[in-house]
Amino acid sequence: MIRFVFSFFGAIFTAVTLGIAMVAITVGGVFWMYGRDLPSHESLAQYRPPTISRIYSGKGQLIDEFAKERRLFAPADQIPDLVKQAFISAEDKSFYTHQGFDLRGIAAAGFEAVKSRGENIRGASTITQQVMKNFLLSSDRTAERKIKELILASRVEKALDKEKILELYLNEIFLGQNSYGVAAAAQTYYNKTLTELTPAEAAYLAALAQRPGNLHPVRQMDAAVARRNYVLREMNENGYLSEAEMREGQETPLRTVQNGDFEGFRTVLPPRSYFTDEIRRQLSEDSDFRDEISRQTGRRFQDGEFFTGGFTVRATIDEEMQVIAEQALRRQLEKYDRDRGIWHGTYETLPAESLTDEATWREALANVDVPRDIELDGLWRPAVVLEVGSNDARIGIEGVETDADGHWIPANDVTWARKRNEDGSLARRAQVAGDLLGVGDVVLVRAMTRDDDGAFIRWTLRQVSEVQGGFMAMDVNTGRVISMQGGFSYQDSVFNRATQAQRQPGSSFKPFVYAAALDSGYSPATIVVDAPIEIDTPQGLWRPRNSTNKFYGPTPLRTGIEQSRNLMTIRLAQEIGMDVVAGYAERFGVYNNMGSYLANSLGSEETTLYRMVAAYAMFANGGERVTPTLVDRIQDRFGRTIYRHDKRTCADCSTPDLRPGMAPRIVSNRSRVMDAITAYQLTSMMKGVVDRGTASGVINLPVPIAGKTGTTNSARDVWFIGFSSNVVAGCYIGFDRPRSLGRGAYGSSMCGPVFQEFMTEAIKKFGGGPFAVPPGGHFIKIDRYTGARLPDDMSGPFVVAEYFRDGWEPIFGLAYDGGFAMGSNLPLFEEVAQNSGRQVTTSTGNTVTVGPKADFGTVSSGGLY
Known part of the structure; x- marks a missing residue:
């Protein structure tokens, strides 16, 4: 009998042992089979979650943010224990003790599923398992995914410490309202930082981890409060909260931004503007700016990286001057719109x-x-x-x-x-x-x-004006764009007319023709013939005209630019060569590849306001190259500077014996675009445009101002770009689909007031002074009407002091005609005026003058005034 009993129990023991061995072998085989081709968990140590890129003003104010997933990265050591404890209590109370998975929890979940015949299935994943699911696996509810999750969880527990795993979890988890991670969620629901959260607020965020779509603080308030109170109770049972703290939290009403209890963080942000969107465009699309960042970092700036990289961008914008720019441009656009008197x-x-x-x-x-x-x-x-x-x-x-x-x-x-x-x-x-x-x-x-x-x-x-425009202002020495407005309203139209609109600059291009001439040996006193021209082209005979339909004979260069004489400009361009003019325009960055056509000397080839303003800055700063920028500095998510615009060096900043009150020397590394004396001569001539030329009577400021107007044929585009000794600003106005702005529309009358309003405030803030006279030259007084040399003691409205290079004595009285024949059949200005139209009587009995039928010469000559 005893032998039988031993034999019976021995058989049972053997069967159990073999069964356990078979189960172990089977489980081991399953885990081996599923563990062969799993993704590497080691990549988690280098994982960088996609986070928000933020743009700050020069004063450190947050002005915009961009992201695909709204996430603020918070390192583990900056996440308060209260927040960690709330999530651990809600999701994985044995997080600090288990090895990646909780067998007891899995068994309890399995028993409950069997007992309810599959109707009540609850998760038993630890925080480590959830990290594996979110980062390395899919969200499929399958046994295969669960096995892989367990394997990876056990591996990662050996590779990473608990705090790193918790950091990954708390920065990756989705908590509703397009908020990823606890830092972004705290801002979304409470407009607070993590350190400012109360136990009740932290508990609600932890409650959202289970089902963020079903615990909305307004639509599902009862369920949200119940889940929050459950988390508070768990925090108490785990020893994280006292009984009194738990009850206080449970009795606190659920107060959130969505309920209107707190002001939302988005209300603090100003509306998105053309300025910040242009930063976004330059950083998210292929551009020279991205290429420069790649050069400075030594790696390629990837597509879409701006939306995921967590960059901190310090913009060049001056918020006070940006408001002035917006108001000035809108005021002029609205004035024009109301003068038209058309309601839409x-x-x-x-x-x-x-x-x-x-x-x-x-x-x-x-x-x-x-x-x-x-x-x-x-x-x-x-x-x-x-x-x-x-x-x-x-x-x-x-x-x-x-x-x-x-x-x-x-x-x-x-x-x-x-x-x-x-x-x-x-x-x-x-x-x-x-x-x-x-x-x-x-x-x-x-x-x-x-x-x-x-x-x-x-x-x-x-109403929003149908006519649109752009405005931009920048520092002439650094290239820092201090304000930019790309239209009447960003929310009405995101198209940025300061940077994206390709328009004819008209006569505002003429300074580049004159710059090429001055560098080619001409002077402001050089005489150019202002007389009729006719050019045979494949499109027909081109007879360009001055805007006054008059000709003025031999005239100094200065007067030619002050009065914006088209015929003088064409003759000058022909004399020095359009290839030389095109080279200058490309050197200044106005065009990448300019066509060598005479009409282009009058600004008939399209460019952008952004390029034109940057080019004028080089006139203002004495001829040194300056690159416009909307960004001073970019830092990555760890605070490392990856881009810095200002590359100048401070020669004395590290000198210990620098005398008190003495400023350190800043060494400029900018290249020279044009000769400094040429830049001053041109600036002096453009100052004449403001003092007595086409912009006179509109620009009236307390410091010297130089600039140039531009009005294209039929006034389709009007411009004014001007500068003081330290700030350059430009304005463009026109319809998006080019058509005439009507009679009386000129760069001076439409863009001049915008410049005047902006620069009035800019001078109050940034100051200004006389334009610096470079060494190596001397002044000679001339008659600005005839170009004749005058005695040094002469004065009067016709006298102007021109700056000439030392050692180079100008020849006075020599006139250039550009090589054009003076045909006897070309009309004099009286004939042009007489034949420019005819009088007709309207249906109302009024007499008006209508122009002749348009020909090639009237529609293709570029700038007019």
Whole structure:
């Protein structure tokens, strides 16, 4: 009997042993099979999660951010213990003791799944396993993925310490509202840093780890509060919170940005602007700027890296001057638009069913895509027309409470405009609000106030101008762009007309012709014949003209640029050679490859305002190359500088015996684009443009200003670019689809006021002074009308002191005609004036002059004035 008992239990023991061995072999085989081709866990040690790139102003203010996934990277040593404890309590309470997986948790989850016959399946993944799933595996709910997860978790626990694993988890996890990682989530939900979180707030973030889409603080508040309180209870049981702290947290209402309890972090950010978007464009697209960063870092700047690299970008923008630039350009564009008197509104209309009550129309209006970033004499607000009366129209305004009397657009606010009919014709000038507005129309309005005390008068209609433009200002010595405006409103049109619009510069290109001439041996006193020209071209006979349709005979170079004489410029370009002119334009960066056509000397080839302003800066700084930049410095996520614009060296910064009060020497490494004396001569001539030439009467500033106007044929594009001793600024205005701006549109009359308004404030902030006279020359007084030399003691409006190189005595009285024949059949200016049009009587009985039919000479000659 005893033998039988031993034999029976021996058989059972053998079977159990063999069974265990078989299970062990089977499990080992499964783990070996799935563990052969797993991704390397070692890459986690070098993993850099995609994080937000942020742009800061020169004063350190956050002005924009860009990211594919909104994540702020937080190293483990900068994540407070409270936050770590909340997530550990919610997701993996044995995190610090297990070896990557929790067998007890897996068994409990398996038992519960069997007991519920598969209806109640809960996860049993540790934080380490979740890191493996998020970084190295997929999210498939399969046994194969779970086995791989266990294998990798055990491996990574041996390769990385617990804090590193927790760092990866807390920076990668998605917590709803496009927030990845705990730092971004704290900002999204509370507008706080991690160190500012309370236990209740940390617990809610940890609660979101389980199901972020189902615990919204507003839509699923009850579920969110319940899960938050569960996490607080777990934190108490794990010894992280006292009983009193737990109860205090559970009794605290769920207060978040989404509930309106905190101001959202996005409200602190200014609206996205042309300036920051241009930084984004230059860093995310192939550009010379990216190539420069690659040269400085020694590695290729990858596509899309800006959106994932966590860069800190220090922009060159001066926020105060940026506001001035925006206002100045908008003011001129709106003035032109209202002078045209054509109403187009926003082209948006709300359906009638959305106007039934205030809550409905406010919700509908909030979803309409109209610009909300316009500030000009007050904030422009979206509004909807609720009722049109016999004279006035009642409106509802976004962000403004409706009072008992309502808000109204009176009849006298619309009399400036005419509405365009469906056939394209213009209706009669509006007399009542209903002539422009219909019920449901979405419009823009601003509050009209009194100038003396700012008291409210009434609401007035506004609209985004159809004519557009660009403005840019930069430091002439460093190339730092201090302001840039690419249109009327970024939210209305993201196309940046300062950097992307290719337009004819017109006469604003002429300084490059004169620069080439001055460097070729000409002087400001050189005489060039201002007389008719005719050129036989494949397109026909070209007879360019001055804008006055007059010719002035032999004239000094100075007067030619001051009065923007087209014929003198063409003769000069022909004399020195268009290949020389093209070389200068390319050297200054105006063009990459300029065509050597005479019409291009008048600015008929297209370029950008960005390039033109940068080129003018080289005139202002004495002829040294300067590269425009919107960025001072870029640092990576670890604070290492990977790009620095200013490459000058400080020769004395490390000198210990530098005398008190003595500034260290800054050594410039800029190359020279043109001779310093040439740069001063040209600057002096362009100062004459402002003092008595085409820009006189518009520019009136307390420091010396030089510049040049530009107006192309039919006034399709108008320009003014000017500079003081330290700041250069330029303006361009025109329709996006080029067409005439109409009579009276000139660079001086349209862009001049923009420059004047901006530079008035820029001079107050940055100062200015006389243009520096380079060594190596001397002054000689000449008659600016005839070019004749005058005695040194002469003075008067016709006397100008020109700067000449030492050792080079100019020849006075020699005139250049460019080699053009003076044909006897070419019209004199009287004939041109007489034949420029004919008088006709209109249907209203008025007499007007209409021009002749356009020919090749009138449509292709580039700049006019």
